[in-house]
Amino acid sequence: MFNKFIGKNQDGAINMIEFQHIRKEFQQKKKVITAIDDVSLKIEKGDIFGVIGYSGAGKSTLLRMVNGLEEPTSGKVLIKGKNLKEMTKEELINTRKKISMIFQHFNLLESKTVFENVALPLILNKVNKEKIKEKVEQLLDYVGLSDKQKSYPHQLSGGQKQRVGIARALVTNPEILLCDEATSALDPKTTVSILELLKRINQEFNITILMITHEMEVIRALCNKVAVMEKGKIIETGEVIDVFGNPQQKTTKEFVKTVIPDEIPQSVIEELKNTTRHYKIFKLKFLGSNVTQPLLHRISTQFQVESSVVFANVTELQGTTLGIFTTVFYGEESELWKVQQFIEQQDVIVEEVKLSDGASNTRLYLESVK
Amino acid sequence: MGQVTPDFILKALNETVYMVSVSLLIGTILGLILALLLVLTRPGGIKENRIIFFILNTTINIVRSLPFIILLVAIVPLTKLIVGRTYGTEAAIVPLIIYIAPFIARLVETSVLEVNAGIIELAKSLCATPYQIVRYFLIPEALASIVLSLTTATIGLIGATAMAGTVGGGGIGNLAIAYGYERFNTMVIVITVIILVVIVQIIQTIGNKIAKRLRHE
Numbered sequence: 124m125f126n127k128f129i130g131k132n133q134d135g136a137i138n139m140i141e142f143q144h145i146r147k148e149f150q151q152k153k154k155v156i157t158a159i160d161d162v163s164l165k166i167e168k169g170d171i172f173g174v175i176g177y178s179g180a181g182k183s184t185l186l187r188m189v190n191g192l193e194e195p196t197s198g199k200v201l202i203k204g205k206n207l208k209e210m211t212k213e214e215l216i217n218t219r220k221k222i223s224m225i226f227q228h229f230n231l232l233e234s235k236t237v238f239e240n241v242a243l244p245l246i247l248n249k250v251n252k253e254k255i256k257e258k259v260e261q262l263l264d265y266v267g268l269s270d271k272q273k274s275y276p277h278q279l280s281g282g283q284k285q286r287v288g289i290a291r292a293l294v295t296n297p298e299i300l301l302c303d304e305a306t307s308a309l310d311p312k313t314t315v316s317i318l319e320l321l322k323r324i325n326q327e328f329n330i331t332i333l334m335i336t337h338e339m340e341v342i343r344a345l346c347n348k349v350a351v352m353e354k355g356k357i358i359e360t361g362e363v364i365d366v367f368g369n370p371q372q373k374t375t376k377e378f379v380k381t382v383i384p385d386e387i388p389q390s391v392i393e394e395l396k397n398t399t400r401h402y403k404i405f406k407l408k409f410l411g412s413n414v415t416q417p418l419l420h421r422i423s424t425q426f427q428v429e430s431s432v433v434f435a436n437v438t439e440l441q442g443t444t445l446g447i448f449t450t451v452f453y454g455e456e457s458e459l460w461k462v463q464q465f466i467e468q469q470d471v472i473v474e475e476v477k478l479s480d481g482a483s484n485t486r487l488y489l490e491s492v493k
Numbered sequence: 494m495g496q497v498t499p500d501f502i503l504k505a506l507n508e509t510v511y512m513v514s515v516s517l518l519i520g521t522i523l524g525l526i527l528a529l530l531l532v533l534t535r536p537g538g539i540k541e542n543r544i545i546f547f548i549l550n551t552t553i554n555i556v557r558s559l560p561f562i563i564l565l566v567a568i569v570p571l572t573k574l575i576v577g578r579t580y581g582t583e584a585a586i587v588p589l590i591i592y593i594a595p596f597i598a599r600l601v602e603t604s605v606l607e608v609n610a611g612i613i614e615l616a617k618s619l620c621a622t623p624y625q626i627v628r629y630f631l632i633p634e635a636l637a638s639i640v641l642s643l644t645t646a647t648i649g650l651i652g653a654t655a656m657a658g659t660v661g662g663g664g665i666g667n668l669a670i671a672y673g674y675e676r677f678n679t680m681v682i683v684i685t686v687i688i689l690v691v692i693v694q695i696i697q698t699i700g701n702k703i704a705k706r707l708r709h710e
Binding site: 190192216219220222223224226228230232233234235243244246247275277 | 609611612614615617618619620621625629630633634636637707708709710
C-alpha cells in the first residue's frame with residue numbers, strides 16, 4: 124500500500140542472503156527443542172535488515188547460520204544465490220571471509236592493542252605488514268579512533284570498543300555485516316552514534332547489514348526492512364514503514380508501541396465514558412505528505428459532526444513521517460457512519476477504537492436512541 | 494652449626510635451582526601441550542575427541558593423586574631408563590617432571606578455559622584454523638593467567654624438591670630435613686626456612702609483576 128515511499132526497486136535486486144524453510148532443533152537431555160521453525164526470508168543487496176524479537180526467539184541462531192557458526196537442521200541458507208551446504212571447502216571459506224560480524228560484548232582481545240585487534244583478521248589471512256598498517260590506519264581513521272591505536276581495550280569506553288569492533292569487521296572488505304545486538308550494551312547516546320556509523324557504512328561501502336536486536340528504536344533509526352520473530356517463527360515482515368504504520372500481530376504491536384505510542388490517555392478514556400453524547404473514535408494514520416492534508420477540517424465542514432483529537436504523535440521514519448491522530452467525532456449515528464465511509468476512502472489507515480469497557484458504550488447508545 | 498658451612502648451603506641452593514629450573518622447563522612444555530590437548534578435545538571443544546580426552550584426563554588424575562614420595566620410588570625403573578642412574582640430582586629431575594607436568598596441565602587448562610567464549614566465536618567467524626585459534630586467540634588472552642599458574646607450579650615444585658633427598662637429589666629442602674630435622678639442629682632449619690621463604694616471595698612477586706605487565710594495567 125505504501126510502496127510509493129520505498130526508495131528501492133524490488134525487481135531484479137540480488138538476494139544477498141536467503142533463508143529457505145530453515146529449521147533448527149537442539150537436543151536438550153531427552154527433549155528436542157525447536158529454536159527455528161520454518162523460517163524463510165530474503166535480504167537484498169544494500170538492505171539494512173533488522174530481525175527483532177524477545178530473547179529466546181531464535182534470532183541469534185538464525186544470524187549465526189549466515190556465517191556458518193550454526194547449521195540448520197533442515198532448510199537452506201543461500202549467499203548470493205549459492206547454498207552454503209553445496210559449496211566446496213574453498214568456496215565456503217571465501218564466502219565466509221566476505222561476511223563480518225560485530226558483537227554485543229565487542230569480543231576484543233584484551234591482551235592486544237586497538238591496532239593489533241583491527242589487524243587480526245588480516246594477520247590470519249597472511250596479508251603483508253605494510254598493507255596491514257595502511258588498511259588498519261585507514262579504518263581507524265574512518266571510525267574516528269586514529270589517536271587510540273596504541274590503547275588497550277580496557278582503556279576504552281563501550282562506544283569506542285564497538286568502533287574498534289566495526290573497524291575490525293570492515294578491514295577485510297566484507298559484503299555482509301552481521302550485527303549481533305551491537306548496541307544493546309551501550310547507553311542511548313552512544314547507541315545513536317554507532318547506528319549513524321553503521322548507516323554510513325551501508326551507504327558508502329554498499330555493505331548489506333543483517334542485524335538482530337530487541338530494541339525497536341534500533342530498527343526505527345537504522346533499518347529499511349524488518350522481520351519480527353517469536354518462538355522460532357517469523358510472525359511479520361516487510362518494509363519498516365509498513366510494519367510500523369500498520370502492525371498486525373500482538374507482539375509486533377508491543378514492539379511498535381515502545382517507539383511510537385498510540386494509546387489514548389486513561390484520563391481521557393474516563394471522560395469519554397462519562398459523556399452522554401453519541402460518538403465514534405478513529406485512529407487515523409497518515410504517512411508522508413498525507414500528514415499535511417486538511418482531513419479533519421474537511422470532515423467538520425462536510426458533515427454534521429464535531430471532532431476532537433485525543434491523542435497525537437508524529438514520528439520520522441526512513442525519511443518519511445508517520446502521524447497518528449486518534450480523534451473523537453461527536454454527532455448523530457447516521458452522520459458518524461458517513462464520516463467513517465468518507466475517511467475509509469481517503470489515503471489514510473483508519474481503525475475504529477472501541478473503549479475497553481464495552482458495556483458503558485451500549486448504555487450510552489440506548490440513552491441516545493431514547 | 495657443625496659441618497653446615499655457608500658453602501654447603503650455597504651448594505644446596507644451587508642444586509635446588511638446578512632441579513627446579515630443568516624440571517620446570519620440561520614440565521612446562523609437557524604441561525602446556527597436555528593443557529591444550531585437554532582444552533581442544535574436551536566435550537564441546539574445537540577438536541572434540543572423547544577418546545583422547547578420556548585417556549588424558551584419567552591419566553592426569555591418576556598421576557596427580559600419587560603423593561610425590563610414592564611417585565619418586567614407583568618410577569625408579571623409568572628414571573634408570575632415562576638418565577641411566579637411580580641416584581643423584583639428575584635422577585630426581587625425572588620424577589619432578591612427571592609430578593609437575595600434570596599439575597601445570599590442570600592449572601593451564603583452567604587458565605585457557607577462562608578465556609571468554611566470545612573470543613572463540615570471533616575466531617570462528619574469522620575462519621581461524623584450530624592452530625590459529627590457539628596461537629592468536631587462546632594463548633595471548635590466557636597468557637597473564639598462565640604466568641600466574643606457572644608461578645604457583647614453581648612454588649609447588651620447590652616444595653617437592655625437599656623430598657628429592659630420598660634419591661640423593663640434594664637441595665635446600667633436603668638440607669633442612671637431613672641436617673636440621675634429623676640431627677635436631679634448629680639453626681639449620683631456621684636458616685633454610687628463611688631462604689625458602691625469601692625464594693618463594695621473590696618468585697611470587699616476579700610472577701605477579703609479569704602477569705600485571707601482560708594485562709597492561
